[in-house]
Amino acid sequence: MENALQDAAPGQSRLKPLDGIKVEIxxxxxxxxxxxxxxxxxxxxxxxxxxxxxxxxxxxxxxHPCYSEEAHHHFARMHVAVAPxxxxxxxxxxxxYDCSNxxxxxxVSQKLTPEQAVKKVLAVASEIPQMTVxxxxxxxxxxxxxxxxxxxMRMLHETAPDIKLCISTNGLALPEQVDEICKYNIDHVTIxxxxxxxEVGAKIYPWIFWNHKRIxxxxxxxxxxxxxxKGLEMLTERGVLTKINSVLIPGINDEHxxxxxxxxxxxxxxxxxxxxxxxxxxxxxxxxxxxxRGPSAQELKEVQDAxxxxxxxxRHCRQCxxxxxxxxxxxxxxxxxxxxxxxxxxxxxLEKRRAYQEKVEAERVSQHQAKVDALAAAxxxxxxxxxxxVLVAVATEGHGKVNQHFGHATEFQIFExxxxxxxxxxxxxxxxxxxxxxxxxxxxxxxVNAINDCHAVLVAKIGACPRDELKAAGIEPVDEYAHEFIxxxxxxxxxxxxxxxxxxxxKHQARGDAAIRQxxxxxx
Amino acid sequence: xxxxxxxxxxxxxxxxxxxCPNQAIYEKNGVFFIKPEKCTxxxxxxxEAQCVAACPVDNTCIIDTAYPRYEA
Numbered sequence: 001m002e003n004a005l006q007d008a009a010p011g012q013s014r015l016k017p018l019d020g021i022k023v024e025i026x027x028x029x030x031x032x033x034x035x036x037x038x039x040x041x042x043x044x045x046x047x048x049x050x051x052x053x054x055x056x057x058x059x060x061x062x063x064h065p066c067y068s069e070e071a072h073h074h075f076a077r078m079h080v081a082v083a084p085x086x087x088x089x090x091x092x093x094x095x096x097y098d099c100s101n102x103x104x105x106x107x108v109s110q111k112l113t114p115e116q117a118v119k120k121v122l123a124v125a126s127e128i129p130q131m132t133v134x135x136x137x138x139x140x141x142x143x144x145x146x147x148x149x150x151x152x153m154r155m156l157h158e159t160a161p162d163i164k165l166c167i168s169t170n171g172l173a174l175p176e177q178v179d180e181i182c183k184y185n186i187d188h189v190t191i192x193x194x195x196x197x198x199e200v201g202a203k204i205y206p207w208i209f210w211n212h213k214r215i216x217x218x219x220x221x222x223x224x225x226x227x228x229x230k231g232l233e234m235l236t237e238r239g240v241l242t243k244i245n246s247v248l249i250p251g252i253n254d255e256h257x258x259x260x261x262x263x264x265x266x267x268x269x270x271x272x273x274x275x276x277x278x279x280x281x282x283x284x285x286x287x288x289x290x291x292x293r294g295p296s297a298q299e300l301k302e303v304q305d306a307x308x309x310x311x312x313x314x315r316h317c318r319q320c321x322x323x324x325x326x327x328x329x330x331x332x333x334x335x336x337x338x339x340x341x342x343x344x345x346x347x348x349x350l351e352k353r354r355a356y357q358e359k360v361e362a363e364r365v366s367q368h369q370a371k372v373d374a375l376a377a378a379x380x381x382x383x384x385x386x387x388x389x390v391l392v393a394v395a396t397e398g399h400g401k402v403n404q405h406f407g408h409a410t411e412f413q414i415f416e417x418x419x420x421x422x423x424x425x426x427x428x429x430x431x432x433x434x435x436x437x438x439x440x441x442x443x444x445x446x447x448v449n450a451i452n453d454c455h456a457v458l459v460a461k462i463g464a465c466p467r468d469e470l471k472a473a474g475i476e477p478v479d480e481y482a483h484e485f486i487x488x489x490x491x492x493x494x495x496x497x498x499x500x501x502x503x504x505x506x507k508h509q510a511r512g513d514a515a516i517r518q519x520x521x522x523x524x
Numbered sequence: 525x526x527x528x529x530x531x532x533x534x535x536x537x538x539x540x541x542x543x544c545p546n547q548a549i550y551e552k553n554g555v556f557f558i559k560p561e562k563c564t565x566x567x568x569x570x571x572e573a574q575c576v577a578a579c580p581v582d583n584t585c586i587i588d589t590a591y592p593r594y595e596a
Contacts, residue, residue, distance in 0.1 A: 085539035086580060095535045095580040111536070111554075140537055212543070212570045214577035 174231025236268030526563035
């Protein structure tokens with residue numbers, strides 16, 4: 001179907017397949033996420049597989065690292081910074097602050113023209129065959145720069161037809177651009193929606209630029225809200241998959257996001273990504289300067305869990321830079337600066353890319369089987385609570401495996417494990433502990449702080465010193481499952497943990513809260 | 525008078541450029557400038573100066589007193 005879309009002449013016969021998708025989306029939203037809803041179900045879009053959604057939808061998301069939690073272990077994305085202008089002001093954004101050592105939305109080292117962007121995409125695609133997704137995510141608003149955004153998309157649509165195109169927007173200019181979005185086969189659109197009540201919005205958005213006027217206060221948020229809802233409805237009608245990004249701002253929209261979740265679900269949003277506010281005084285943002293804090297790991301998880309019933313919730317977002325390149329959680333943008341791609345020989349080999357992607361497909365099948373086997377091995381144990389759930393941290397370099405040395409990890413993936421499930425619930429970024437073979441002792445406490453809510457950390461290898469310190473902090477270091485698939489490793493460790501409780505060897509104890517994000521650094 | 529852009533403040537985001545009704549704004553080395561002879565302070569076009577309203581950094585598009593007030 002993908003091919004049918006590409007073969008169609010521009011502007012022609014695209015409506016037909018899209019209409020087909022629309023029907024599926026309608027069916028899907030009404031029943032939550034495809035099949036069964038309810039507590040404990042793997043949230044679709046985040047970790048659902050082919051069994052949980054219609055084939056057409058699965059086809060659209062299976063190789064998209066942002067739309068499928070599973071895919072993010074295998075496929076890479078890139079952003080091109082062609083859209084610097086913005087039409088609104090947010091209190092968590094400061095356009096004057098830009099640091100190449102930092103990784104967070106809105107930050108970018110090099111702005112590109114559409115022509116430069118296309119060249120960069122082709123260079124990356126020929127180097128990294130698992131790069132399947134191209135997004136325009138600012139550093140401003142993609143739709144406040146319609147010429148630059150759509151020029152880029154048009155050229156890519158023609159030269160690299162297998163790459164999925166996405167844009168990210170605040171939604172203010174969305175309704176008037178929906179037709180243009182459909183024209184270039186952009187089938188994933190992310191809208192940042194932080195409120196559905198303009199009174200709440202007034203605390204987040206100081207002004208918008210609208211119809212040649214700067215509008216402030218509640219009125220600004222009322223217009224923004226109306227445009228966002230209208231744009232979302234229009235995209236759903238046309239079968240474009242939508243992801244809603246919401247920034248959790250404690251004290252301003254934390255509980256309100258549950259209402260946002262309800263409203264966007266009602267209008268057919270495919271995925272909801274609730275992410276923590278990033279706020280430091282040195283960023284010079286309004287929130288940074290007023291001391292507005294970001295949420296703790298537990299606060300974030302509480303809101304995410306409250307939005308989970310029947311929702312498609314994304315928990316693997318890395319809040320990456322507007323010019324990031326690579327797998328989520330890594331950034332290879334340094335390898336593809338303008339002067340470097342100038343010297344590169346660019347060969348866009350569609351066959352090579354397909355072959356690689358088939359290999360990944362086979363890997364995913366074995367990963368799924370390993371999980372099924374591990375679940376089958378879970379035992380019913382007397383005197384162990386069958387509903388017990390714990391968090392484990394995992395060090396991974398990708399491919400869905402426990403394959404990273406503790407000291408090399410710049411982030412840990414967090415899985416919530418029960419007898420019946422290993423569910424990806426998030427990630428924690430940490431400073432690199434080990435550089436060139438010896439550990440920096442002073443960084444270890446910050447790692448412990450970041451995974452303090454976990455009972456165990458699964459790694460490929462770990463040195464004696466950090467091992468002892470983790471144990472002292474009550475976190476079990478585990479290297480027995482090195483190079484196994486993550487879910488299988490987590491489930492097997494949990495089975496063993498429960499057995500030790502049953503034997504009276506250890507006692508189960510609850511863990512505390514953890515910090516989400518440690519400082520600012522480049523990795524990811 | 526005409527408006528001018530404070531170079532040290534300009535982030536080069538380009539938000540002002542397409543909003544100018546007189547095509548008075550141009551880019552050089554990553555930051556934007558206003559040609560004073562083309563600037564009409566948006567008088568006769570809009571209620572407020574478009575560069576000022578669109579600019580994300582306060583006090584970056586300001587009146588340049590070196591030029592006489594524009595008369596429509």
